[in-house]
Amino acid sequence: MTENMWLKYTLLIERETEDPFVAEVLTSPYTLGWIEPQIEVLTTENGYDFAEDTDGPVVGYLFEPMQDSEEAHTQRLRLYIQRWKGHVSLKEVELVPEENDSWKEEFREVQVGNWWIAPTWTDPQALETAEHILWIDPGAAFGTGYHGTTQDMLLFLQELSLTGKRVLDIGAGSGILSLYCVLNGASQPVCAVDINPQSEYQVLVNATNNHLPESTVNVVIGDAQEPSVADRLPEMSDLILLNIGGDEDIAMLPVVERHMAPEGLLLLSGIVEWNRDHVITMYEQAGYRLEKERQTDEWITVMLRKQR
Template sequence: MKWNRYTIDTTTAAVDVVSSCLGDCGIEGIEIEDNVQLSQKDIKTMFVDFIPDLPPDDGSARVSFYLDADEDNDEMLKKVKEELEDMKSFMDIGPATITISQTEDKDWINNWKQYFHPFSVGDLIIKPTWEEYTDEMKDHLVINIDPGTAFGTGSHETTQLVIRQLQKYCKKGDKVLDVGCGSGILSVVAIMLGAESALGTDLDPNAIIATKENAEVNKIENGRIEVIEGNIIDDKAVQDKAGYECYDIVCANILADVLEPLSEEITRHMKHGAIFMTSGIIDMKEEEVVNKFRENPELEILEINHNGEWVNVTARRI
């Protein structure tokens, strides 16, 4: 299916008004492009760990909308132009010129698969479910993963940091808690390394589905990996379901702004001597997270590791 993309050149100050105008015309979806940096409030609200390096904001912006290329869009386009001309009479909306281009509807859910290929982390090979086994995999532990629409192929630096810690600390018979489990890859790796069981938690219902499917595709027995939807930081039902002082290992590959409050809650679920391995920390937030961990008298930091601009902090419950 082909779409016509109509891009309006406007100003950052007029973006909201232009967007509202398009809505009044019956256009439901829009795309906004500008160079306005996120505020600190925005960053905290959205749990953004890092922001793109944008050029200086020159006050210009672009608002785009899409219409079916196979339909007659003349009436809609005429209506939009009339509305823009009307707005020009009482406020500065920039040139308000409209540029037309064409794009094709793509299978965004599956197109990314062309970039996900088997790779190794230590002696472990992570293989997408749609790839074939090769002779090179025979002497390795192979994990099959299909993240679906949940986060977690294992290829990201943050995930690899935690996988390496699991390879170092996970022992036969361990009970593992995987906070923010995503595709369930860390739970699967832990079981394959000898853990007795893993419980995953996540806010995304897609993670629940993906984790169960990845346990099944790796032929992990029913019951060894469980997963529940919810926030263990402040949801009493999730906390009770997880249980207290019963885990040998806790994994948390999530954002720094979530790890900080988690560090206050998580020790209640860990055995004394249990390992808490975290990642998802951008290097500029390393000191902040480390200091937060040190505020908990029950946590002793064992290691701080780096992979590119990402950081792993591994601690032990005293």
């Protein structure tokens, strides 16, 4: 027996089988890590893009503590997935350090301006001198506080008075920006929108991590451009946060226009330097004035104000 080691199984799961598979495996001896689409990152003239294989299977990761030989464990898993009659297949088996804790080493505290973003398992000594802490566990939703776009958005937010502001956060991920706004006096609930179904759970977990009632954030899952989703958004917002990508920022312009209050503020990120001028021009033509700009590596974040 190998102590403190786990087997990590990479599975290919047909999309129509994903929901029943997840429901079943949660009651099984296996630990479900996460499910993700097969995505290829592309570099285009407009910045970065993501090509998702919408026809192929999704990728799932299961974990199991190592107790017998790898061969014995693998054989039992193959027998277990036979119930899905070929719709779930084993792609890869890896021996990894105990997944209960080892993966947490990838996520550490980070200082952004006067605030620290930290997972709940952070050593208290590392935060002894921290003035403000936002507790964020990454989970399955994007948003750890490490990315330059998130940090630049937070730096801009720290320059603003958020008291009483109606906030709409599109591309909320794990809720970093939404929860920061709640903690700094924004009108409740802050509306957090994301297309990832896992986002709702993670935002609410992080609200609890920060001693906030779940009612302080209204999580809306879906594409804000879809009428059924748009109907669930606040009628008017004083501050809209948009951190999803250059082309997506442009595509979301009608949504921003529909929900932006007169003279409201827009924080726009996910822009790369070679797509900056096009994105800003599109918003300027719609009546927004560029007020401030930040850049981290190739990533651009801007503050725009809606003109009367």
